[in-house]
Amino acid sequence: MATSDKPKLYYFDGRGRAEPIRLIFACTGVEFEDIRFKGFEEWTNKYKPESPLGTAPFYEEGDVKIGGSLGILRYLGDKHGRGGATPLENAFLSSLSDAIYDYGKVIYPFVHGPEEKKEDAKKEILASLPAKLKFLNGNVKGEDTFLAGKQLTYPDLHLYVFHLECQEAGLGEVFKDCPQLLKVVARVGSCEKIKAYYESKK
C-alpha cells in the first residue's frame, strides 16, 4: 500500500486528544500515518487552515477530512471492530467516551494551567471528580472487566489514557472509589499490543 493510501491522523507531538485514536490503531494493528506537528507554529501556519474545523486532531481518509477527536474515535472504533453491536449499544459506548472527554477537561486547568492557579485547581478537581467517576464506575456491571462487557471497546482506550494523564499529574486518587474502572485500566494495560506501543515510545 502506497504511503498516501494510509489514513492520516494530524495532531501535536503529545498524547492529548489524539492518544485514544492512536491506541485503536495500535491495538488493531491497522496502519496509519501518525503526523505530529513540529511545534505550535507548524499547526497555526500550515495545518490549521487545512483542517476541517480549525481544530486538532483531524483525520484524513481518501479525500475526506474529519475534525473532532470524539467523532474520529467512534468512527474508527466501529470500523475496526471496537464498537458496539447495535445502535443502542453504540449510543451507550459513545456516552461513556463523551463523559471521559468531559473528565479530561476538568483536569486541564491543573495539568496545563498557570503555576500559581494549580493548587486551587487541584483542590477543585479532588472535590468534584471522584463523584463523577463513581457514576462511570457504576456502569461497569458484575464481573465484566471492560466498560461494556467482555470485549474491549474504544471507551476502554479512552479511559486508559485519562487514567494515565491523572497518574502522571499526581491525581490518581480521583479513582479511589472506582475499583471496577481500575480493573478496566489494568486489563487494557496488559494487552500485548498496547504494551508494545508504549514500549516503542520510550
Add this chain to the structure above:
Amino acid sequence: MATSDKPKLYYFDGRGRAEPIRLIFACTGVEFEDIRFKGFEEWTNKYKSESPLGTAPFYEEGDVKIGGSLGIVRYVSDKHGLGGANPFESAFLESLSDAMFDLGTKLYPFMFGPEGEREEAKKSFLETIPVKLNYLERLVKGEDTFLDGKQSYPDLHISAFHMDCTKFQVSDVFEDCPKLQKVIGRIDSNVNVMAFREKHP
C-alpha cells in the same frame, strides 16, 4: 401506545442541551415524553441518582438509559432518518454537531455566569465565535442543508444554537455566514418546529 412505551427525555425546563434532541422528535413527528424537572432540587434529589452518568439530559428507551446529549442526538437521529447514510457521512455529521456543542458551551459564561463577568464574556463571545462559525459555513454542502439535498441533525442543532444566540442578543456572530443562515431559516420555518416552539418558547 401506552405512555410508558414512549421513549423518555429527562432535562430541565429550558432549551439547553436537550433542545436539539427535542427538535428531532418535533421535526420527525415521533412521540416522546418530554420530562422537565421542576427546579434544580428535583434534579438533585430525585433524578440525578437515577441518571446513568449523573448528568442531564438523559434518555430512556425500554430499560436502557443513555446519558450525554450528543450520544442521544446521534442515536435518535439515526433511528429516525436524520443521520448519515454511511459511517463516513455519520462521522462528518458528528464532527459538525460536536463543534456546535462546543460553541454552545461558549454561551454559558454570559448566560449563567456571575453578573459582574457577563459583559466581558459577551464581548469575548462576539470576538471569537465568528471565526469558528466560518469553518462550519465552509462545510455546508447543500443549498440550505449541511448534506447535499438531504436534511440531517446538524441542521437542527445549528438552529437551536442560533435561537440561543438570538435570545441573548449575540446573533450578529452569524452575519458573515449566509449558508448557515439559510440552513437555520429552513428549520425555523418548518411547521412542526414552529408548532413545538409555540408551546415551549
